[in-house]
Amino acid sequence: xxxxxxxxxxxxxxxxxxxxxxxxxxxxxxxxxxxxxxxxxxxxxxxxxxxxxxxxxxxxxxxxxxxxxxxxxxxxxxxxxxxxxxxxxxxxxxxxxxxxxxxxxxxxxxxxxxxxxxxxxxxxxxxxxxxxxxxxxxxxxxxxxxxxxxxxxxxxxxxxxxxxxxxxxxxxxxxxxxxxxxxxxxxxxxxxxxxxxxxxxxxxxxxxxxxxxxxxxxxxxxxxxxxxxxxxxxxxxxxxxxxxxxxxxxxxxxxxxxxxxxxxxxxxxxxxxxxxxxxxxxxxxxxxxxxxxxxxxxxxxxxxxxxxxxxx
Numbered sequence: 001x002x003x004x005x006x007x008x009x010x011x012x013x014x015x016x017x018x019x020x021x022x023x024x025x026x027x028x029x030x031x032x033x034x035x036x037x038x039x040x041x042x043x044x045x046x047x048x049x050x051x052x053x054x055x056x057x058x059x060x061x062x063x064x065x066x067x068x069x070x071x072x073x074x075x076x077x078x079x080x081x082x083x084x085x086x087x088x089x090x091x092x093x094x095x096x097x098x099x100x101x102x103x104x105x106x107x108x109x110x111x112x113x114x115x116x117x118x119x120x121x122x123x124x125x126x127x128x129x130x131x132x133x134x135x136x137x138x139x140x141x142x143x144x145x146x147x148x149x150x151x152x153x154x155x156x157x158x159x160x161x162x163x164x165x166x167x168x169x170x171x172x173x174x175x176x177x178x179x180x181x182x183x184x185x186x187x188x189x190x191x192x193x194x195x196x197x198x199x200x201x202x203x204x205x206x207x208x209x210x211x212x213x214x215x216x217x218x219x220x221x222x223x224x225x226x227x228x229x230x231x232x233x234x235x236x237x238x239x240x241x242x243x244x245x246x247x248x249x250x251x252x253x254x255x256x257x258x259x260x261x262x263x264x265x266x267x268x269x270x271x272x273x274x275x276x277x278x279x280x281x282x283x284x285x286x287x288x289x290x291x292x293x294x295x296x297x298x299x300x301x302x303x304x305x306x307x308x309x310x311x312x
Contacts (some may be wrong), residue, residue, distance in 0.1 A: 012278055014312055015055025015288040016048060017098060017241070020299035024102070025061025026074065037077055045081060051303045052312055055094040055288040057137065057239075060124040064103050070127035079130065094288055096135040096188075096239060097128050105142035106172035107165040118172045125180050135188045135239045135287070137212045138176075140169040140203070146194035162199055170203050177207065184208035188238045191228070193217050201232055210238035215268060216259030216292070219245040225273040234283045241292045243302075244268050262298045263291070264305035271309050 021044045062069045104117035145165045190212040191197040215225040244266030245259045263270045293299045306312045
């Protein structure tokens with residue numbers, strides 16, 4: 001596999017979301033006992049070390065179905081690894097946190113549900129205070145807002161729902177900033193699958209938060225990664241989620257796209273995108289590029305792709 005390799009002294013820093021090894025939220029309702037996680041984390045850090053990966057992103061979804069897991073299991077376990085100075089495994093210097101989203105909606109038109117969602121997000125933030133967190137990646141909308149785009153209703157009604165969602169999202173983000181007292185730029189708003197990022201991007205500039213660019217979510221709408229950088233202020237991007245996307249024609253009128261695929265299989269041309277980032281004279285991106293796959297096998301495939309291209 002041939003690539004136009006960039007200078008390895010460049011500023012691109014690759015990392016891995018815990019989902020890629022453990023599954024979403026450390027398996028959610030799976031076997032999340034401490035002994036099992038200790039073994040898994042040993043394997044996780046050993047794998048990252050073997051590929052010279054120094055950045056991780058911790059998914060906090062486990063907290064929703066296993067309350068107290070972050071403070072009781074995950075945070076102490078990861079902290080213990082960092083404190084083991086004699087450990088043979090060099091630990092990542094950078095940690096970002098993916099805030100919970102699966103059962104939450106900060107943009108909900110139901111005010112009680114919105115407040116509950118904000119409260120759950122703040123609890124996850126506070127549970128991670130002992131870490132030097134580089135970015136808190138946040139979803140401000142949910143699958144409900146994605147579905148609005150496809151509702152069979154007139155455009156005026158649809159626009160009204162969109163405006164409600166954006167206003168509720170702004171209210172939630174403002175409350176999170178006020179309550180946590182963290183610098184706005186530490187929060188990175190992620191672009192999602194169907195709800196156009198155009199509607200939410202004004203909040204980025206108004207509130208001073210940053211952006212987490214997800215190339216797979218963007219690809220689901222038929223766009224290549226470079227298009228995002230051209231459309232939005234690339235200097236606002238603090239983190240990227242990297243993956244590939246497959247595309248298959250199901251019938252005459254239906255095309256099926258699947259993201260979170262290994263970097264080496266799909267249509268998004270990650271290598272070309274990484275090279276364009278490294279060679280961009282106007283945009284020196286120093287944030288982490290976090291691999292987001294859904295299994296250990298896919299993660300290894302992505303890491304092998306980066307290694308074979310001399311990216312790591």
